[in-house]
Amino acid sequence: MRKIVLLGYMGCGKSTIANRLSKTTNIPFVDLDKIIEEKTNLTINQIFEQQGEIYFRKLEHDVFVELLNSPENLIIGLGGGTPCYANNHELLKGDNVLSIYLKASIETLFDRLVVNKDKRPLIANKNEEEMKEFIAKHLFDRSFYYNHAQHKVVVDKKTVDETVADILDILA
Numbered sequence: 013m014r015k016i017v018l019l020g021y022m023g024c025g026k027s028t029i030a031n032r033l034s035k036t037t038n039i040p041f042v043d044l045d046k047i048i049e050e051k052t053n054l055t056i057n058q059i060f061e062q063q064g065e066i067y068f069r070k071l072e073h074d075v076f077v078e079l080l081n082s083p084e085n086l087i088i089g090l091g092g093g094t095p096c097y098a099n100n101h102e103l104l105k106g107d108n109v110l111s112i113y114l115k116a117s118i119e120t121l122f123d124r125l126v127v128n129k130d131k132r133p134l135i136a137n138k139n140e141e142e143m144k145e146f147i148a149k150h151l152f153d154r155s156f157y158y159n160h161a162q163h164k165v166v167v168d169k170k171t172v173d174e175t176v177a178d179i180l181d182i183l184a
């Protein structure tokens with residue numbers, strides 16, 4: 013069964029867009045971070061604090077594989093780091109997988125993350141100056157993995173509905 017996989021940097025809108033796309037298409041949406049939180053009964057912040065990032069990355073890989081192998085059609089919203097660890101980027105081109113990179117500029121990411129950083133352990137403790145520099149470097153490093161997606165949708169200056177419309181064009 014087909015899996016629509018949304019990927020991209022923290023704050024690009026994976027969870028928001030996947031949710032709206034799910035309502036429009038009636039294909040169920042699962043958010044990788046949410047499943048991990050439910051399975052562990054811990055928040056993403058608590059997992060990073062108590063078990064460390066390596067533990068999180070292992071769990072993230074296992075849950076991603078499990079979802080890809082599940083028998084139903086699904087929209088899967090990845091975490092920002094998912095494609096960048098455990099060779100997960102190779103799964104973006106698998107059979108029955110349609111992967112879409114939601115591409116956002118550093119400015120868009122900064123604007124969305126600055127008001128929304130507390131639940132994201134990688135940036136939670138950074139000030140605005142540090143955040144800007146971190147996003148710029150980190151996005152550069154990660155782009156290699158994000159570019160393994162089959163499709164790319166630029167999200168800058170688009171409403172949620174406009175981005176969803178671009179994705180529907182790809183699905184058509």
Ligand SMILES: Nc1ncnc2c1ncn2[C@@H]1O[C@H](COP(=O)(O)OP(=O)(O)O)[C@@H](O)[C@H]1O
Nearest residue numbers: 021022023024025026027028124128170171172
């Ligand atoms: N046009 C837009 N598209 C998607 N998200 C937007 C948009 N404008 C503002 N936002 C906000 O940006 C944030 C994106 O966060 P989220 O969907 O959690 O991204 P991700 O899952 O990629 O980290 C949300 O707070 C969302 O409300």
Ligand SMILES: O=C(O)C1=C[C@@H](OP(=O)(O)O)[C@@H](O)[C@H](O)C1
Nearest residue numbers: 021022023045091092093132133
């Ligand atoms: O970029 C990352 O490494 C992460 C992104 C987060 O997901 P979002 O991209 O949905 O914020 C979450 O998986 C965790 O905090 C690590």
Ligand SMILES: [Mg+2]
Nearest residue numbers: 026027045091
């Ligand atoms: Mg998310």
